[in-house]
Amino acid sequence: MNIGSAAKASGVSAKMIRHYEGIGLLPQAGRSDTGYRQYGEKDLRTLQFIRRSRDLGFSLGEIQGLLGLWQDRARPSREVKALAERHLEFLDRKLDELQSMKNALSHLVSCCHGDERPDCPILESLSGENGSTGLGGHGGR
Amino acid sequence: MNIGSAAKASGVSAKMIRHYEGIGLLPQAGRSDTGYRQYGEKDLRTLQFIRRSRDLGFSLGEIQGLLGLWQDRARPSREVKALAERHLEFLDRKLDELQSMKNALSHLVSCCHGDERPDCPILESLSGENGSTGLGGHGGR
DNA sequence: ATGGAGCTTCCCATGATGGGAAGGTCAAGC
DNA sequence: GCTTGACCTTCCCATCATGGGAAGCTCCAT
Structure with missing residues (x-):
């Protein structure tokens, strides 16, 4: 899936997807032979997570924290709650x-x-x- | 009165006073022989007007409009009200x-x-x- | 093969504000 | 008079999230 489709499917603009990758909020996307960024289901879920977080007004810094907790299966929910509070x-x-x-x-x-x-x-x-x-x-x- | 005193007296930082002058929100300030900006009572009133407008959340663009209306003694209050609304x-x-x-x-x-x-x-x-x-x-x- | 849509990177802009460097000026105290 | 420290000058850069646009490459359908 190219960046345009990922953007449509996630509600995050292509411009922002590249930017998030640039600042390290997203991992480097895989690339096609010709250098096009490639996205899969997992990436889509991450993008949607980010968009929903933005919809709640979280800053990109806070979202970095949320993503970390999300990906850590041993997180204490206490930490998520503290961030949200x-x-x-x-x-x-x-x-x-x-x-x-x-x-x-x-x-x-x-x-x-x-x-x-x-x-x-x-x-x-x-x-x-x-x-x-x-x-x-x-x-x- | 130098910029620092004007800043203290108006509640607008020196940095911002220079910036407002730069973008044309304020007229060019008078200068001392050695190039220091000089401010008088009238300038102070303008600076305070700007600060109060900022306190109400008006953008600098809107404030430009407000200042224009303020300085126009023939303004219809209708226009001020419309801007505020x-x-x-x-x-x-x-x-x-x-x-x-x-x-x-x-x-x-x-x-x-x-x-x-x-x-x-x-x-x-x-x-x-x-x-x-x-x-x-x-x-x- | 051609055209148009979509992708790449790179630079610039927004809006209001602040930080800080490099250098000139002023006033107080010795 | 000279030093010191506070204040002023301009200029550049950063923030935060986002978008615009140029120049050039790729992909797919005709």
Whole structure:
């Protein structure tokens, strides 16, 4: 199976498959006589594993860890769970961050009449003429 | 005022101030005789405007738009609101995406006993031995 | 044999940010 | 006055995951 079919079957683009191989996330693929990468069932399962992990937001580094555990039949599930929990905390932090932005911004939006007149609480808040918008002081990333 | 003080006072790093100038988000800063960038009150207000916008998650492109509207005293607030609403939709999409990840992953985590034994529903789900974890088929980012 | 689809490698771009090197400048203390 | 250390300058490189595109080779069907 060539890289294009593997890409279609796994949902990982050919570009990314090559990249994953380049950074050592995937082993070197076998090659045909003419240098085409060749993929089999086992490779497909690995590619799908990676795609599902990406769908859950795991970084490629974390996926390297997951792949290692997956391939180690003696892994303690404790380790998998720990890795997943760390990622869960990451997701929680991101969610909080986005939710705060959303709260602050949707408040501002609801205060802006949005017509032809120039006065605008959104711009006022951004320029610091701020009454109390929920925008704290420093503290961004 | 040199760039370091402007950075401290605005909450935007010196590195980023130079970068914003480089991409045209900020006008060329005035220079001292010896080539040091000089900043005044007005520049500080602009830098703070940018920082607050970043804190709400606006991209630098969007901030360019916001700055333009801010500096245009004849802007219709309608335009500011539209820009903000577009960003709110973006935040909503991101939130949904993260929330789905969190839901799927926290379900898996709660199913994993996390002890010394190797069997693990997290890995099973990632490898596709999947019963019904909420992980849909293709459809990533 | 020809054409088009698919493969190869290589380089570059994105977006926001930071790290660090090499060298010039400023101000305080001796 | 000279030294020292903090600060500034520009320039290049890295991150993270992904994609675009060029130049050139291969494969298969007509």
